[in-house]
Amino acid sequence: MRFETTCIHGGYQPDATGSVTVPIYVSTAFAHPEVGQSTGYDYSRSQNPTREQLEKTLAALEEGCDALAFTSGMAAIACVLELFKPGDHIIYSADLYGGSIRLFNEISQKNGISFSALDTGDLHAVKAAIQTQTKAIYIETPSNPTMQITDIKSLCELAHKYHLLVIVDNTFLTPYFQKPLTLGADIVIHSGTKYLAGHNDVLAGFIITAHKEQADRLHFLHKTIGACLSPFDCWIVSRGLKTxxxxxxxxxxxxxxxxxxxxxxxxxxxxxxxxxxxxxxxxxxxxxxxxxxxxxxxxxxxxxxxxxxxxxxxxxxxxxxxxxxxxxxxxxxxxxxxxxxxxxxxxxxxxxxxxxxxxxxxxxxxxxxxxxxxxx
Structure with missing residues (x-):
């Protein structure tokens, strides 16, 4: 399906009721047919049919292997940072949303992760900043608020030579205008509150990943930390995506x-x-x-x-x-x-x-x- 069609249908097929829109499954728990069997849904924090449909749509739009829906963009970023451990080092775009910098400085550094802020559009500066402990490069392009540009493909080629993850906040452009995963990025983050939902009426965040191993780890973190987007809010975002x-x-x-x-x-x-x-x-x-x-x-x-x-x-x-x-x-x-x-x-x-x-x-x-x- 082309992009516009995916936004509207997202692979959804009407269920037995014939509902043309994704139903809102508000149930927190789902019955098991018998011991050792599952419908694929057990507890809504682990997975919910309404959320799953939205996540599949976002993964398709970003051309990733999987997606996860969170209660806010900051919750999504916080979950990604749980991929790292004390002693790890991350390079990030100096011009970045202030809430992300606050999270890095006030929470992640306390937990033993160090950071270097620089112009990630300057590949020489990026290369010079890479340390033995460096594990990832985190960017916005265009950046918030001075619209600095990073060459995603060239940055990914450099990063992957050193086995570093590239994480891109794609909130400003959405997958309609920019697809970082197709340029080599490993993880894309969105504040779904913004353009994806598009109507100033819901908080949401998303992670889309290019790799199954990362997706499996992120799903574990997602259900463990528990900042999962509610079924109703998932439906609101799904409605926004259609336009x-x-x-x-x-x-x-x-x-x-x-x-x-x-x-x-x-x-x-x-x-x-x-x-x-x-x-x-x-x-x-x-x-x-x-x-x-x-x-x-x-x-x-x-x-x-x-x-x-x-x-x-x-x-x-x-x-x-x-x-x-x-x-x-x-x-x-x-x-x-x-x-x-x-x-x-x-x-x-x-x-x-x-x-x-x-x-x-x-x-x-x-x-x-x-x-x-x-x-x-």
């Missing part, structure tokens, strides 16, 4: 128009959007993606302008999430990266003038009009 291609095309088309418009405004000092020809590593990004997504970051001329814009916007909502039908604008320094030291943020370009915009599905002319009046 993923349509939504992503609209997000991306509107974002490109807005990024070009912002680039011409006198109060805008810099625009971060991978679809602009002036974007760093734009050629590499174009080779590994089929679209540029709906996320834009931009730097205004002063802190006062940033605060005034956030106050004056009427249609675009000042809120911390992304990837939904509604356009949302975020102040990274005080929201997504509030737990990162200010000097560290400044080194990444995250300052009091930087804003991040998640372009929704509203009419793009209305969004530009709102930004225009807010920048007056």
């Amino acid at each position: 993923l291609p349509l939504r992503m095309d609209r997000h991306a088309a509107s974002a490109l128009r807005i990024a070009k418009w912002l680039s011409k405004q006198p109060k805008i000092r810099k625009v971060y959007y991978p679809g602009l020809v002036s974007s760093p590593r734009q050629e590499i990004n174009s080779k590994q993606t089929t679209g540029f997504g709906g996320m834009i970051s931009f730097e205004v001329d002063s802190e006062d302008t940033a605060i005034q814009l956030l106050k004056q916007l009427k249609l675009i909502l000042f809120a911390e999430s992304l990837g939904g039908t509604e356009s949302l604008i975020t102040y990274p320094l005080l929201q997504t990266h509030c737990d990162i030291p200010k000097e560290e943020c400044a080194a990444k370009g995250i300052n009091e003038r930087l804003l991040r915009l998640s372009v929704g599905l509203e009419n793009v002319n209305d969004l530009i009009a709102d930004l225009k009046q807010g920048l007056r």
Whole structure:
């Protein structure tokens, strides 16, 4: 099946009732036919039919061997980190979602895992950072919030020479625009709360893996830790997936128009959007993606302008999430990266003038009009 068809059907066939949508199985336990036999479902934390269908769909969309659904993106990341043990070392993209960095610094380091943050788009820097204890490289591309690009295929070729796992957070682009596993990555992570569900109404996270051995270990961790997505929330995400291609095309088309418009405004000092020809590593990004997504970051001329814009916007909502039908604008320094030291943020370009915009599905002319009046 092609991508759009998989989003809608996901291999699901109507059951005996003829239900055209996946049923919501709320049962926590499933009866055994007899001793030593199982229907394939025993206890919903181990597996649930509604969750299983969603996981199969995500695995097919990312072209992986298996997928697991979690209660949030952070729960998914935390589970992946349980693949490692005290003494292991992980390299990660310096420009990364602040919640991921918080998890690394406050939880994983306490548990004996060490980290090095650098520009993972610089392969020479990555190679120089590899240690005897290094076990993985963790990246976002485009990164959050300054849209830094990493060449996934080249990074994977380097990493695999040293027997390292490559883990890619693919939240911003989704498998519709980028498929890291087909470029050599070992594990893909999503905050399903964002574009996959797409309506700002559910928390979810996903892991998709390329290898059965990893999948088996992750399933063990999944049921042991227990942060499994509920049947109803799985159904909500499944419903959102049905329109993923349509939504992503609209997000991306509107974002490109807005990024070009912002680039011409006198109060805008810099625009971060991978679809602009002036974007760093734009050629590499174009080779590994089929679209540029709906996320834009931009730097205004002063802190006062940033605060005034956030106050004056009427249609675009000042809120911390992304990837939904509604356009949302975020102040990274005080929201997504509030737990990162200010000097560290400044080194990444995250300052009091930087804003991040998640372009929704509203009419793009209305969004530009709102930004225009807010920048007056």
